[in-house]
Amino acid sequence: MSISYGQGSECRTAKLVLALRGVVGAENCIVDDEHKARYLVDWRKLYSGKTLAVIRPGTTEEAAAVVRACAAANVGVVPQGGNTGLVGGAIPISDGEEIIISLERMNRIRALDKANYTVTVEAGCVLSRLHNVVAEASLFFPLSLGAEGSCQIGGNLATNAGGNAVLRYGSIRNLALGLEVVLPNGQIWNGLRALRKDNAGYDLRNLFIGSEGTLGLITAAVLQLFPPPTHITTCVLGFPSLERLPDIYGFLRERLSYGLSAFELMPGHAVDLASETLRGIRRPMRASHPYYALVEVSDFSQDAVGNSAVEATTMELLERQLISDAVIAASAAQRRDFWKAREGIVDMQPLLGAVAKHDISVPVSNIGSFISQAAEVIDKIAPGVLQIAFGHVGDGNIHLNLIERENEKMSAFRARAQEIGVALYDLVDAFEGSFSAEHGIGQLRRQDLISRRSSIEIDVMRAVKRTIDPQGLFNRGKLFATP
Numbered sequence: 001m002s003i004s005y006g007q008g009s010e011c012r013t014a015k016l017v018l019a020l021r022g023v024v025g026a027e028n029c030i031v032d033d034e035h036k037a038r039y040l041v042d043w044r045k046l047y048s049g050k051t052l053a054v055i056r057p058g059t060t061e062e063a064a065a066v067v068r069a070c071a072a073a074n075v076g077v078v079p080q081g082g083n084t085g086l087v088g089g090a091i092p093i094s095d096g097e098e099i100i101i102s103l104e105r106m107n108r109i110r111a112l113d114k115a116n117y118t119v120t121v122e123a124g125c126v127l128s129r130l131h132n133v134v135a136e137a138s139l140f141f142p143l144s145l146g147a148e149g150s151c152q153i154g155g156n157l158a159t160n161a162g163g164n165a166v167l168r169y170g171s172i173r174n175l176a177l178g179l180e181v182v183l184p185n186g187q188i189w190n191g192l193r194a195l196r197k198d199n200a201g202y203d204l205r206n207l208f209i210g211s212e213g214t215l216g217l218i219t220a221a222v223l224q225l226f227p228p229p230t231h232i233t234t235c236v237l238g239f240p241s242l243e244r245l246p247d248i249y250g251f252l253r254e255r256l257s258y259g260l261s262a263f264e265l266m267p268g269h270a271v272d273l274a275s276e277t278l279r280g281i282r283r284p285m286r287a288s289h290p291y292y293a294l295v296e297v298s299d300f301s302q303d304a305v306g307n308s309a310v311e312a313t314t315m316e317l318l319e320r321q322l323i324s325d326a327v328i329a330a331s332a333a334q335r336r337d338f339w340k341a342r343e344g345i346v347d348m349q350p351l352l353g354a355v356a357k358h359d360i361s362v363p364v365s366n367i368g369s370f371i372s373q374a375a376e377v378i379d380k381i382a383p384g385v386l387q388i389a390f391g392h393v394g395d396g397n398i399h400l401n402l403i404e405r406e407n408e409k410m411s412a413f414r415a416r417a418q419e420i421g422v423a424l425y426d427l428v429d430a431f432e433g434s435f436s437a438e439h440g441i442g443q444l445r446r447q448d449l450i451s452r453r454s455s456i457e458i459d460v461m462r463a464v465k466r467t468i469d470p471q472g473l474f475n476r477g478k479l480f481a482t483p
């Protein structure tokens with residue numbers, strides 16, 4: 001398709017929308033405000049934007065034609081998946097001059113190769129649907145996160161999603177073998193290779209993974225699958241102090257090796273608050289403890305030993321007085337209850353008050369001391385603010401969220417959020433950690449990216465962007481502010 005446009009900008013955009021309608025059909029070219037609305041606000045309702053139109057291509061060829069038309073009109077493109085991202089990456093910057101490309105119609109499973117343990121899937125497939133499809137073939141895709149009922153594979157790839165099983169399987173970067181991408185000039189790069197070994201030149205796949213929609217539109221991927229675990233043991237450990245965290249984790253790692261597939265921190269006060277705030281959340285054990293670790297162990301042997309290895313290990317943890325209590329899930333329902341408590345910590349937060357979120361990683365060996373020192377830093381700046389440090393601590397990843405519950409103090413708290421962020425990220429730097437462990441940069445962390453990564457790193461990133469997207473078409477104002 002080749003389109004040329006007149007000079008006037010309104011005429012130009014009207015012609016573009018007409019051309020896009022011709023590509024995807026009127027029902028997939030959404031221009032009225034009522035139907036556009038759900039694509040224009042992010043999950044946390046922190047960001048809202050405007051758009052010329054939401055375009056929903058049904059095939060890679062349609063997606064490429066849409067991008068070519070936008071490039072010809074010099075109109076920006078915002079890729080959008082399930083819109084569950086937490087940094088405003090899928091919401092257009094507010095000038096209303098961009099097109100959103102929603103992948104939601106591109107949700108087919110193109111191929112399932114049981115012998116190669118791979119699936120080729122379109123970018124708009126919702127993660128939980130992929131779980132179900134591969135489970136029907138007695139296979140397992142390990143990426144798992146709280147938003148899995150809404151987030152899409154393309155969004156997972158664009159944000160290099162981590163989640164609850166990184167400990168054993170890595171983030172989606174480790175799970176993706178090949179990609180298909182529509183480049184900003186509208187060409188289709190077919191890198192859908194289902195290979196575990198492929199050292200032919202630069203690894204373009206890894207460039208697009210984690211690029212947050214700034215380098216192109218991911219339309220499909222080849223993902224690795226695994227045999228499903230023969231047995232999963234889930235348990236909760238209660239313990240009195242963060243100082244014990246590295247020892248507990250180290251001991252589990254030593255005894256259970258790669259069987260250890262999740263190690264999540266849940267502070268006792270947060271579990272109690274979740275059970276008071278939300279229905280169906282219960283404290284995992286009768287007595288209350290300052291901290292809980294939600295631990296999952298996957299067994300893959302045919303003669304699965306079930307819970308016995310975990311029982312023996314928790315007994316030893318108790319004998320060594322590293323933990324005070326342990327409960328092993330006796331049923332699938334109890335396992336679900338444990339995970340509900342973990343997810344309840346996230347779900348309750350917006351109901352409590354104004355929240356400032358931080359997604360930090362430090363080496364696992366230092367995680368206990370980091371959380372303790374961070375608590376002191378925060379308390380000095382915002383005394384009395386509710387601190388919840390939780391999450392994937394087995395990966396060194398802490399979600400450190402601060403909540404001001406008193407209405408009259410909220411505006412002062414919001415005003416100080418930046419000061420808190422700076423102090424916190426200074427501490428992260430001192431611990432040689434990252435200010436963005438798994439949520440990415442989007443609109444929210446642009447300034448931190450510039451100020452906390454070296455100029456060498458930033459220059460290389462900008463050079464990559466200029467090379468792949470010289471018009472600066474894709475996801476303007478994300479990662480870096482628009483010039």
Ligand code: FAD
Pocket residue numbers: 043078079080081082083084085086088089090103123144145146147150151152153154155156157158159160161162163164212213214216217218219346438439442475478
């Ligand atoms: P979107 O939000 O639609 O987009 C995210 C970014 O990717 C945007 O920059 C967008 O432009 C880009 N993008 C989307 N699709 C494409 C595409 N096809 N091609 C190119 N770019 C694209 N994240 C974790 O890593 N680990 C967690 O444990 C985790 N837990 C979460 C729990 C909850 C309750 C919520 C709400 C979010 C959580 N997240 C987590 C964040 C979020 O779910 C992930 O970042 C997810 O991978 C985003 O997928 P999405 O389809 O919703 O992408």
